Amino acid sequence: MNARHRLIDSRAMGRRVHLWTFGDAGKPLLVFPSNAGVAHEWQKGGMIDALAPLIAQRRVKIYCPETNISRSFSGHGKSIDERMDNHAAYEQFIIDTLVPLIQEDCHAPYETLVTTGCSMGALYASLFVLKHPETFGRALCLSGKYRASTLFDGASSAELYFNDPLAFMPNLSGAALERVRRRVHVTAVVGQGAFEEGCIRETAEFGGWLGKKGIPNHVAFWGDDSRHNYTWWQRQAVHYLSQMF
Numbered sequence: 603m604n605a606r607h608r609l610i611d612s613r614a615m616g617r618r619v620h621l622w623t624f625g626d627a628g629k630p631l632l633v634f635p636s637n638a639g640v641a642h643e644w645q646k647g648g649m650i651d652a653l654a655p656l657i658a659q660r661r662v663k664i665y666c667p668e669t670n671i672s673r674s675f676s677g678h679g680k681s682i683d684e685r686m687d688n689h690a691a692y693e694q695f696i697i698d699t700l701v702p703l704i705q706e707d708c709h710a711p712y713e714t715l716v717t718t719g720c721s722m723g724a725l726y727a728s729l730f731v732l733k734h735p736e737t738f739g740r741a742l743c744l745s746g747k748y749r750a751s752t753l754f755d756g757a758s759s760a761e762l763y764f765n766d767p768l769a770f771m772p773n774l775s776g777a778a779l780e781r782v783r784r785r786v787h788v789t790a791v792v793g794q795g796a797f798e799e800g801c802i803r804e805t806a807e808f809g810g811w812l813g814k815k816g817i818p819n820h821v822a823f824w825g826d827d828s829r830h831n832y833t834w835w836q837r838q839a840v841h842y843l844s845q846m847f
Contacts, residue, residue: 603650603657607641610703614694615670621700623707624650625663629847630704632696632738633666634719634726637676641668647832652840661847665704667696671722675753682754686761696730701737714739714785716846720835721745721801728767728788728808732774735785742842743790744835745801748808768804771811779815787818791838793828801830 604626609618620641635643644650644666656662673680674689705711717738719727724746731741750766751758763769774782790812792798792805802823809821828834 603654605645605650610667610699612695612699614691614698616691619695619700620668622666623664624666625657625660627660627708628657628662630708630710630713630715631662631664631843631847632700632704632715632717632730633664634717634723634730635666635669635671636719636721636723637671639669639671641666648836649832649839652836653843656843656847662843663708665700667700669726675722675725675750682757682759682762685754686759686765689765690761693730693733697734697737716740716742716843718742718839718843719744719746720832721830722747724748724790725750725767728790729765731786731788732767732771732782733764735782739785740787740846741789742839742846743788743805743808744838745792745798745830746790746805746808747801748804768807768811771808771815774815779817783816783818787820788812789820789822789842791822791824791842793824793830793834794826795829795834797830798828 603624606623608621610621612619622641633644670688670692674685677685705713715738717727717730724743725748727741727743728748731738749768790805790809792801812819
């Protein structure tokens with residue numbers, strides 16, 4: 603599947619960032635890892651093997667960067683300002699460095715990307731598609747957490763507000779809402795089995811606001827055998843990404 607590892611220089615991050623890519627050709631899929639934040643997570647979790655037919659058919663080319671989540675959303679012991687500054691640096695890396703690299707690699711300078719992630723990766727996917735609709739046209743969010751403020755022990759700030767979908771979505775309106783409506787489709791999926799309890803509530807609320815705001819979406823609740831793990835995320839990713847690519 604032409605698996606490649608690269609280290610990408612990032613001025614915003616002040617270091618080099620790990621990136622794994624899979625496939626020779628196809629439309630680009632940008633994957634955000636979950637709470638571990640490591641670039642090889644989807645490979646280790648069996649997601650790349652599950653999607654091998656799409657990769658072999660040259661329908662999709664997968665890009666898996668690391669995140670700095672341990673210094674931002676899960677960065678306990680650091681101030682809220684420091685954590686949000688770290689996330690802003692990562693967002694800048696994605697938009698200013700990684701997206702142009704992907705578009706050049708795919709020989710498609712104006713190609714919009716599909717983004718996805720599981721658990722905390724779904725939070726990232728939702729943020730990038732809602733905040734950057736000109737760059738990300740679709741998102742597949744699996745077992746997501748969408749209320750970022752719960753990770754900050756009651757602290758709040760303007761920067762956190764704009765990185766908390768269930769905080770800013772109720773107030774999204776006017777031209778800012780219209781640019782999302784015109785360009786974006788969000789698929790949010792969650793199981794109803796073990797360890798999905800909080801994700802069920804937040805997916806329902808997230809899907810509700812997508813509907814209220816007129817943002818094209820598909821929200822699905824899989825059965826009570828569908829657990830918060832990679833065995834089920836593999837099945838869900840194959841089901842939905844096969845329709846997107």
